[in-house]
Amino acid sequence: MPRTRVHNLFLSLDGYAAGDRVTADAPIGDAGALFAGFDGRLIHGIGGVDAPLTLDGALTALWGQGIGAEIMGRRKFGPQPGDRPEDGWRGWWGDEPPFGTPVFVMTHEPRPQLDFADGTSFRFVDGTPEEVLRLAFDAADGGDVRLGGGPSTIRQFLRADLVDVMHLVIKPITLGRGVSLWDGLAGVEKRFTVESVASAGGVVHQFWNRRRDA
Amino acid sequence: MPRTRVHNLFLSLDGYAAGDRVTADAPIGDAGALFAGFDGRLIHGIGGVDAPLTLDGALTALWGQGIGAEIMGRRKFGPQPGDRPEDGWRGWWGDEPPFGTPVFVMTHEPRPQLDFADGTSFRFVDGTPEEVLRLAFDAADGGDVRLGGGPSTIRQFLRADLVDVMHLVIKPITLGRGVSLWDGLAGVEKRFTVESVASAGGVVHQFWNRRRDA
Numbered sequence: 110m111p112r113t114r115v116h117n118l119f120l121s122l123d124g125y126a127a128g129d130r131v132t133a134d135a136p137i138g139d140a141g142a143l144f145a146g147f148d149g150r151l152i153h154g155i156g157g158v159d160a161p162l163t164l165d166g167a168l169t170a171l172w173g174q175g176i177g178a179e180i181m182g183r184r185k186f187g188p189q190p191g192d193r194p195e196d197g198w199r200g201w202w203g204d205e206p207p208f209g210t211p212v213f214v215m216t217h218e219p220r221p222q223l224d225f226a227d228g229t230s231f232r233f234v235d236g237t238p239e240e241v242l243r244l245a246f247d248a249a250d251g252g253d254v255r256l257g258g259g260p261s262t263i264r265q266f267l268r269a270d271l272v273d274v275m276h277l278v279i280k281p282i283t284l285g286r287g288v289s290l291w292d293g294l295a296g297v298e299k300r301f302t303v304e305s306v307a308s309a310g311g312v313v314h315q316f317w318n319r320r321r322d323a
Numbered sequence: 324m325p326r327t328r329v330h331n332l333f334l335s336l337d338g339y340a341a342g343d344r345v346t347a348d349a350p351i352g353d354a355g356a357l358f359a360g361f362d363g364r365l366i367h368g369i370g371g372v373d374a375p376l377t378l379d380g381a382l383t384a385l386w387g388q389g390i391g392a393e394i395m396g397r398r399k400f401g402p403q404p405g406d407r408p409e410d411g412w413r414g415w416w417g418d419e420p421p422f423g424t425p426v427f428v429m430t431h432e433p434r435p436q437l438d439f440a441d442g443t444s445f446r447f448v449d450g451t452p453e454e455v456l457r458l459a460f461d462a463a464d465g466g467d468v469r470l471g472g473g474p475s476t477i478r479q480f481l482r483a484d485l486v487d488v489m490h491l492v493i494k495p496i497t498l499g500r501g502v503s504l505w506d507g508l509a510g511v512e513k514r515f516t517v518e519s520v521a522s523a524g525g526v527v528h529q530f531w532n533r534r535r536d537a
Contacts, residue, residue, distance in 0.1 A: 110373055156389005156467055159324060161532035162488045164520050167385055174384060175370005253370055274376045306378050309518040318375035 125287030177252020182262035339501030391466020396476035
């Protein structure tokens with residue numbers, strides 16, 4: 110059974126997973142400390158990356174394994190507020206996005222699909238989490254679906270109980286403001302088993318698996 | 324720079340990594356407790372495996388990432404003692420070995436190469452660790468080389484200081500006898516940095532990385 114998975118979701122101790130002021134110059138808003146030390150080269154695996162093998166790196170490398178499609182929020186795709194202008198924007202990642210699969214961008218303002226040479230295609234869809242997830246599973250061709258964020262998108266799927274597996278990275282920082290993962294989700298942990306493990310890198314990794322008996 | 328890596332090497336608390344009585348009926352000798360709970364389906368990644376995401380599973384999945392060739396000892400390939408008979412033996416894995424790469428079997432009794440549909444080829448070579456490693460890197464085509472064991476083979480490479488990365492899994496069991504990884508290697512840890520992490524599965528994972536300043 111294909112699953113809905115979240116990977117490398119960085120959280121502050123006060124529960125924020127993104128800044129609240131995203132601009133074209135600051136794609137992660139004013140929450141850069143969340144991502145300090147993250148080695149994005151490892152998302153495709155530990156091979157070919159000239160870095161020591163660490164727990165942090167090993168878990169980063171789960172990102173793409175068996176993934177057939179991603180779902181992301183509109184703000185992960187681009188910083189533009191309100192109506193999306195016809196500005197030629199093709200995402201933060203330039204001509205070489207790292208996805209390599211269909212990517213469903215949830216938006217109330219659909220626009221034509223964007224295709225890239227590596228197999229990435231951005232598909233702009235308006236729908237409920239259930240509806241978009243169904244599209245993503247169809248496109249994933251038997252693979253799992255990754256929820257790529259941002260946190261408010263993941264929160265929608267958690268509220269709808271559509272998340273099977275979640276890898277969180279708890280950083281020992283406090284931000285005081287930003288986009289919280291947990292708004293309106295009190296007690297959500299009851300629907301999951303949670304394994305926590307501390308790394309030498311100073312973070313705590315958590316594996317959330319939806320309870321099969323719940 | 325391609326690396327020489329060891330993955331999923333299970334060790335008892337008294338340092339044994341295999342039993343000492345390997346037979347055709349008991350490929351891992353009398354040390355089955357070492358491998359209890361190991362989910363071999365995960366060596367190719369967490370995708371497509373219907374199991375909760377755990378630390379143990381996530382680290383199992385490092386096995387093949389970026390690997391272009393494996394080196395194994397003769398006893399990992401087959402149980403036959405002494406001269407290898409022309410018995411049609413094609414390895415423990417039947418018609419579908421999991422490697423998908425060239426596999427160099429270290430033996431003093433070379434025999435013709437064996438090829439499989441998935442890209443696995445067993446190549447029987449007589450040489451020093453340095454010589455066999457050179458062959459493996461040539462065949463790996465830029466990928467890393469995995470030392471697949473058994474422990475006496477890995478020990479040879481550790482003695483020759485040819486191991487870059489090593490993922491050990493320390494199980495809370497004592498065996499009393501078997502093949503020790505550590506014979507003749509007192510102080511070997513001085514050549515590495517070691518990160519240890521405990522899993523909810525009850526084992527300790529260690530990441531050994533060769534010191535670059537040593």
